[in-house]
Ligand SMILES: C[S@@+](CC[C@H](N)C(=O)[O-])C[C@H]1O[C@@H](n2cnc3c(N)ncnc32)[C@H](O)[C@@H]1O
């Protein structure tokens with residue numbers, strides 16, 4: 361049985377110019393047939409699913425209305441055996457948080473919220489093209505706490521164009537003031553096919569790797585001092601509040617993804633649903649296959665992925681998983697360190713984690 365379930369909700373109130381996740385502007389007419397299609401897909405997969413973790417991501421799952429959410433969650437509970445779910449995460453954009461939604465989510469068993477704050481600086485929110493304000497973000501955390509959520513993640517982005525070390529420090533310390541159980545702090549990536557990428561290519565902004573590294577080190581130090589363990593390169597949590605779903609993913613466990621653009625990996629098979637909400641709905645209605653990509657992920661690929669992701673965690677990965685030649689080279693370059701029976705990235709390695717991952721995947 362597959363124990364980890366991801367559900368992709370592709371709707372957003374407004375599209376952020378840096379984002380490359382599969383999403384589209386929320387459309388009230390599409391939401392109902394979309395939820396129906398999602399429930400059909402859940403039904404088809406129910407035979408192989410007994411989730412211990414569920415993660416609703418997007419897009420913006422909270423862009424659905426209260427009624428749509430209730431219908432979807434009720435339908436899922438009727439379709440899947442949810443008796444073993446320990447962690448049920450749900451991504452929310454601060455502009456979409458209401459008391460009613462928080463209540464419904466709690467009632468149906470969602471017990472972890474990930475909220476896309478990104479920055480506490482109004483100018484940076486504007487640069488990021490965010491739909492929400494600082495006040496909405498403050499209020500939404502208060503609403504979630506009042507509703508009883510005791511496991512909240514705050515998503516932040518650093519290296520935003522025009523951001524200074526001071527403004528990032530302020531965003532970090534303001535986040536800490538809410539004492540969230542978890543903080544994800546991502547360095548801004550200029551993803552291809554985004555407006556930010558085009559503006560960067562046009563010379564409006566120049567990525568500054570030295571500043572990126574400074575902000576990264578600053579983040580780790582500030583969060584460690586406040587009691588947050590950097591258990592993965594971009595993820596920090598209070599004791600026992602690591603995201604179990606993401607840990608499973610990084611540890612190479614099988615997972616199933618439902619919804620347009622969602623990936624699944626089970627055994628040696630990986631597939632992806634087509635990234636097109638309209639055709640996802642139509643194919644589902646017509647009983648056609650939803651996937652547009654499938655590949656065999658033999659032992660070697662999954663092993664290398666496990667190493668690439670494992671090295672990014674503070675607990676690292678068992679030495680036996682790492683190709684001896686690669687390990688020797690990375691050790692000699694001071695990019696990984698041995699801790700007991702495991703290897704993980706060194707402080708220097710953390711700064712070039714992406715190129716190390718690429719190198720690991722080549723073997
Ligand atoms: C799928 S979004 C979910 C949150 C919700 N849609 C929102 O934005 O409020 C997941 C997170 O990915 C991060 N993210 C998205 N695009 C990014 C980029 N280009 N660089 C760095 N982080 C990014 C943001 O922190 C975002 O909150």
Ligand code: SF4
Nearest residue numbers: 372375376379418419
């Ligand atoms: S960052 Fe979040 S809200 Fe913005 S477009 Fe991406 S998924 Fe939507």
